Structures are given as C-alpha cells and as structure tokens.
Amino acid sequence: MEFTEAKQKFIQSWGALGSQWGINKTMAQIHAFLMISPESVSMEEIMDELKISRGNASMNLRALIDWGIVYKDYKQGERREFFYSEKDLDELAVKIAKERTKREIKPALKILKEVSAISAEKTQKEIHFKEQTCKLYKFVSKADNALEKITEYNDNWLGKLLKKLFR
Amino acid sequence: MEFTEAKQKFIQSWGALGSQWGINKTMAQIHAFLMISPESVSMEEIMDELKISRGNASMNLRALIDWGIVYKDYKQGERREFFYSEKDLDELAVKIAKERTKREIKPALKILKEVSAISAEKTQKEIHFKEQTCKLYKFVSKADNALEKITEYNDNWLGKLLKKLFR
C-alpha cells in the first residue's frame, strides 16, 4: 500500500469506528487526520483534506477541543488558527476516559442511586427492581473506582496495568 | 419516588445512555426492562410496556440475543416465546466486552496493521504517519491483551481487578 491510500484508509476507518462508538464520523476523521499530521494544520487544510464545509469543520474542532484532545496553535505572523492533536496515547486515553466518566458514568450513578432508593415492600417486582438496581449501582461504582485508579497512574498506565495483571 | 416512576426512569435513562454508546435506544430499553423483570416476559408484554411495534421488538430482541445477553425461554404448555436477560453483572460485562472486542478492536487492529506497513522513505509526513500508526497498533494490542486477561478471570473479575490495583 502506498502513502495516500493508507492515509485515506486510516481516516475513513477511524471515522467508521467513531460512529460505532457514538462519536460523529467527521469528528473522528478530523481527529485521525490531526493524529497523523506532523505539523499543526489550518481549518482550510482540514476542509480540503476531508471535503467538508467550514461550519462542519468549525463545530467538530470545537467539540474535539472541549474533549481536551485537540489544541489550538497560534503561529507567528499568521492570523489563522492552527490545530494539533494530543499525540501521546496514554494521555489521549486518559482524557477520553475521564470525559466519558463525567458524561456517562456519573449521570448513570445518579439515576441508579435515585431509583434504587425506593422502598420495596410489597410485590416480587418491586423487590427484584430494588435488588437489581442496587447491584448495578455497586457494580458501576466499583468500575468507576477502578477506572479512576488506573488513570491516576498517569504515566504509562497501560503498561503498569498489564504488569499488575500478569503477576 | 414510587415504583412505577422509578421503573420508567430507569428504563428511559438506560435507553438514553445506550444511544450515547452507539446502541439503539429501544435495544437498551428492552434490556433494562428485562434486567428488572423477575420472570421471563413475552414479546407482547415488552411491546406494551415500552409502547413499541411488534417488528421493533422482534428485531431488537434478536440483536440482544446475538450479543449473548438475552435468552429465550420456552414455557411448558405455552406456544409463545419468553425472554430473560443475563442478570449476573460480571458475566454481562464480560459478554459485552468480548462482543465489542470482536466487532471493534479486532477490525481496528487489522486496519492499523495494514496501514502501518507502508514503507515510509521520503517525506516527513510519511515518516510521521508510519510512526503514529505503529504506536497506535501497539497501544491497541496492549489494551486488547489487558481486556482479555481481565475477562479471563471470569468470576468476580471486577473485584479481583480492584484488589490488584490497590496493592
């Protein structure tokens, strides 16, 4: 395979993968493009490369910045903004994990805490509901703790995790 | 909060959560409903509870069965099929992890292996592309291994993981 083809394939596949993960395709593609760009790139260049509109580029770049995985770069004597991505994969994964925790796990815990608090006196259905939601609450809390602990390692967390797992 | 309200809230929230995860809302809601049902339930009952069509119920139940987290139950003297969910959370998480690995991580690894194999001789761009995709390949492989190791524990993997993390 030759460079241009490989680049296309990488960007397209990353976009498709993103969709499966509930991340919009363009956002994932922009991220993929920035990941393989050695220099920071202008919005214009992103629009050209991915054949997307200015509005689309602007909105998805902002989303990536909100996630904390893309940064703005101001170049000497250039009015335009340039963008570059977090390239350290440990750091990238930690940021994504933290953001997803904030957006998904914490709200889920809140709901589970609320609904599992009902007083289940009467029916089998009520008792089972309380049981299951309590279990879920405990399970998700544990998972949340585990994630927090892992991302605390910060430097080379995946390597450290593997070591722990294999001994 | 009272039972019916809590039940609604749980099912609705689980559905919304599912959407964020690239899982269709109805599929997540059916799963939520089955999780809190002490007995296996008929398609009819699911349609009633969630106010969805027969086709929708049928298709999403099949998807849940394909994921290996919902089972069919054949009751003595009943022609209809009944459904129940995997209620053991360790088991549930392992099945989801394995399925997502198969559907997402493995294909990603395949792509990364392919595109990182280009011979990057000339430009800075090519060299950086190869570097980044190789790093990604290694990283995702490691993560895949870690997941596999963890899910191998099978019984109480989350508890075991936490112990390892905290010592």
Place this chain on the structure above:
DNA sequence: TTGAATTTTCAAAAATAATTGAAAGTTTAA
C-alpha cells in the same frame, strides 16, 4: 476607526437510522 481575513452560528437541507405495520413465514395442536 475601518475593513479584510477569519471563525462561529444556526436555520434549512440532506443523510442516516429507527420504527411501523402488514404480508410472508414458521410452528404446532388437533
């Protein structure tokens, strides 16, 4: 200040995904 360069916003359009419902298919009791 002004105005050209650049980015952001957002209503409308386009694309994608989910849902319905009725017809076709399957199963089983009689």
Place this chain on the structure above:
DNA sequence: TTAAACTTTCAATTATTTTTGAAAATTCAA
C-alpha cells in the same frame, strides 16, 4: 393435512442526526 398462534421480514414512513452555507460575529493590521 389445516389453520390458528405466533414470529420475522422488509418496504415505506417517521424521527434523529449531521452537514451545509450564508449571514453574523470576531479579530486585527493599517
């Protein structure tokens, strides 16, 4: 067999999400 009970399929519809593009906003050099 038959036919009633039940499930699946899928084309058409509906809902949701994404994308566009032009107007509004912002920034900054002159």
